[in-house]
Amino acid sequence: MxxxxxxxxxxxxxxxxxxxxxxxxxxxxxxxxxxxxxxxxxxxxxxxxxxxxxxxxxxxxxxxxxxxxxxxxxxGHAPSELTQSGATTGQVIKWNGSTWAPSADVSAGTPTWGGISGTLSNQADLSNRFASKLDTGAFVTPEMFGAVGNGVTNDRVALQNMFNAYKKGKIAFLRGKNYFIGAGTLTVKGSGNEQNALVIEGYGAKITSTNSATTATILFDDCMRTSVKGLEIDGTCDFDGWYFGNMEECYLKRLRFGNQNLDTIDETYWSVWRRCKIANGIYIHTGTAGDRTEFNANSFYDCNIWYDTYAIHLYGNQNAQNCNFYNCDLSYQTVGRMEIEQDVLDSQFNFYSCYWDDDFSIPVNTNNVVVNTYGFGNNPNSGNIGSHATLNTGSQNDVSSSYGGRTGSRVPMSSYNLIINGDLKSGKSNVNADWTSVAPIMGGGLFRNYLRFSDNTATIKSAEWKAIKAPFTGYYAVTVIGRNVGGTNVVFSNVVNNVDVYYNPVSVNDATDFVVSTGKVFLQAGDEYKFRLYTQASANNVVDIAYVGLTFGRTGGLTAVSHPEAGSIKTTESYYEGATAGTLFTLPIAVNERISAKCTCYGADPTYPDGATFNESVIVASRSDTQYTYSITPQTTLKTGAISAAPSFSLTESGGVISVIATPADGNIRLTCELKGTFR
CATH class of the missing domain: 1.10.8 (Helicase, Ruva Protein; domain 3)
Known part of the structure; x- marks a missing residue:
């Protein structure tokens, strides 16, 4: 060292x-x-x-x-203490690589600073030229363009300069800032192609204005793959060309689609809104045949859509195809859930496990819009419009649900359509009618099949659908999809315990194409309900019915799955273990009733672990006023391992009940069996 x-x-x-x-x-x-x-x-x-x-x-x-x-x-020397060192007026001392030497200064006018050149007479000139040189992998903030974000200073020019200059990459609004734009609209203008992959983040930031509801605070025009995350926009948001877009965790007021109609293509396609709070409704303008502004294949996930006359407003007469709402809350509306201004083309709205105030059903006349509801229910918040009386079962009185609904304490049976063959998948089976003609028509209608009822006789005829007994006490929704082709004064009626309760779905009476009509009826547990259709005497009655539903709750479901006791083709299962004969199924049979089913059993043997069996059998039975006829026919019998033989199956009858019996052939056996067919 x-x-x-x-x-x-x-x-x-x-x-x-x-x-x-x-x-x-x-x-x-x-x-x-x-x-x-x-x-x-x-x-x-x-x-x-x-x-x-x-x-x-x-x-x-x-x-x-x-x-x-x-x-x-x-x-610590001051500039005045430096000597001239050979420099003349306007020159500066610069290092030339080996020594310090006089050199010319950069004059005003068009300087070049790191590749940013041109006349830079104000802040906007510098901001715009600076933005054009930015690395697209970086991000910019509104402050780089002169925004203040204090909620008082008008930042509209700065924000617009930013959106004009920066069309891809990332824009970050700073947390806690309020970017006030006064009166006017910010425009995020894309070019409708993949080049505009812009990400706008604003967690904890918001944009505010003094605009009324009819003037947009921000307009997204012809944007593709634009993403907005965490930003609060306190004003109307217009979308006029929005493709593969994404909004997450935003607070928004009034979404309008296709409202301004600025360009040749103004559609909204394949876009997603996730975990957003949307106040003051969603307004969808589909345009006209000559100038479409379609709204297709868009989805809302876990969003609150609150505080308007209707949650969804649909205008125009074109397409709104495959519009999906997943686990969304559409509560706190003052009039209803959907407003549909006029007939539209090929449109569909799907609600999956959504909920809303129980007083608001789907529209009585959906103007050709197919509205499907899967697992929806009314909001259980006590502050909502509907009241909710808790039943002894733990279910709720005013529940609107199908396909399972919101789970919680609700009994799954409330999710089912209680009308036997209400979906008409088995044609006119279980439909009792004395009309002159009842014809199943395939290949058309909402469910690809429907029944056409025709009659022109002088006497009044009827057709009726029967439900299983009401499982709960409370309101039930009646849902009918149909049309009155003949235009006559047919009458629809609720029948409770064989007493008619007048009910008239006007939209079906007036419709020449399929419409959805809903109503409600109060039933006590155990009541027997029928839906009945009467002819007008001496008139050319022609009525098409595609669906009849009865579901527990005030709001009906178009696709409620059939109750296990109401389906025309039913499936049930059982398990049996033992060394002696045992009962697998018990099937009640009434006078003039028939049973047709297939029994399939899968067996395992605890004595022989390597052994297994398989059996298929066909069961048919009927009953007249005087006798029973029944049989069971083996179709397939298989075994493997050390079991000496497969079990056998038989039928017995006692007191109007057919029993399916299994008998083991080689000691103890375990059977898991399925019965599928028409039976009670």
């Missing part, structure tokens, strides 16, 4: 002569090293120390003279 005195001299050199002349510093260091070597070959004397310090001071004096005689060890 060098002598500490040498290190001290090095520090003096570094302080006295820093970066002005690296070669001078090197020469001074070499001189010191020659006078005070690190080895012990020379004796360090006072004379050598004195000479080393003299070398250091001489080099310091050289630099001092170069800088005008006033250099000090801390660079």
């Amino acid at each position: 060098k002598n500490p005195l040498i290190l001290m001299l090095g520090i003096v050199l570094a302080c006295a002569i820093p970066s002005y002349a690296q070669s001078t510093q090197s020469e001074a260091q070499a001189a010191v090293d020659s006078l005070l070597p690190s080895n012990t070959s020379k004796t360090i004397t006072a004379a050598r120390l004195r000479q080393a310090f003299t070398k250091t001071l001489n080099y310091a004096k050289t630099i001092q003279n170069t800088l005008g005689g006033k250099a000090n060890l801390t660079h």
Whole structure:
């Protein structure tokens, strides 16, 4: 290691002569090293120390003279203390690579700063040219364009300059900032292609304006793959061309689609809204045949759509196809769930596990819009419009649900359609009618099949659908899809315990194409309900019915699955274990009733772990006023392993009940069996 005195001299050199002349510093260091070597070959004397310090001071004096005689060890000199050093007026001293020399200054006008050139007369010029040079992998903030974000200063020009200059990459609004734009609309203008992959983030930030509801605060025009995350937009949002877009965790007021109709293509396609709070409704403008602004294949996930007359407003007469709402809350509306202005083309809205106030059903006349509901229910918040009386079962009285509904304490049976063959998948089976003609028609209608009822006789005829007994006490929704082709005064009626309760779905009476009609009826647990359709006497009655539903709750479901006791084709299962004969199924059979089913059993033998069996049998039975006829015919019998024989199956009858019996053939056996067919 060098002598500490040498290190001290090095520090003096570094302080006295820093970066002005690296070669001078090197020469001074070499001189010191020659006078005070690190080895012990020379004796360090006072004379050598004195000479080393003299070398250091001489080099310091050289630099001092170069800088005008006033250099000090801390660079504390003022500009007035510098000498001219050969420079003339307008010149500056620049390092040319080997020494400091006079050079021309950069004049005003069109300077070039790192590739940013041109006339830069104001902040906007500089901001725009700066933005054009930004790396698209970086991000910008509104403050880079002059925005303040204090909720008072008008930031509209700064924000618009930012959106004009920056069309891809990432824009970050700063947390806690309020970007006020006064009166006017911000426009995010894309080019409708993949190049505009813009991400706008604003967690904790918001944009506010003084605009009324009819003037948009922000307009997204012809944007593709634009994503907005966490931003609060306190005003109307217009979308006029929005493709593969994404909004997440935003607070929004009034969404309008296709409202301004600015371009040739103004559609909204394949876009998603996730975990957004949307106040004051969703307004969808589909346009006209000559100028479409369609709204297709868009989805809302886990969104609150609150506080308007209707949650969804649909205008125009074109397409709104495959519009999906998943686990959304559409509560707190003052009029209803959907407003559909006029007949539209090929449109469909699907609600999956959504909920809303129980007083608001789907529209009575959906104007050719297919509205499907899967697992929806009314909001259980006590502050909502509907009241909710808890039943002894733990279910709720005013529940609107199908396909399972919102789970919680609700009994799954409330999710089912209780009408036997209400979906008409089995044609006119279980539909009792004395109309002149009841014809199943395939290949058309909402469910690809429907029944056409025709009659022109002088007497009143009827057709009726029967439900299983009401499982709960409360309101039930009646849902009918149909049309009155003949335009006669047919009458629809609720029948409770064989007493008619007048009910007339006007939309079906007036419709020449299929419409949805809903109503409600109050039933006590155990009541027998029928839906009945009467003809007008001496008139050419022609009515098409595609669906009849009865579901527990005030709001009906178009696709409620058939109750296990109501389906025309039913499936049930059982398990049996034992070494002697045991009952698998018991099937009640009434006079003039028939049973047709297939029994499939899968067997395992605990005595022979390698053994397994499989049996398929066909069961048919009927009952007249005087006798029973029944049989079971084996179709497939298989076994494997050490089991000597597969079990056998038989039928018995007692007191109007057919029993399916299994008898093991080789000791103890375990059977898991399925029965599928028409039976009670």
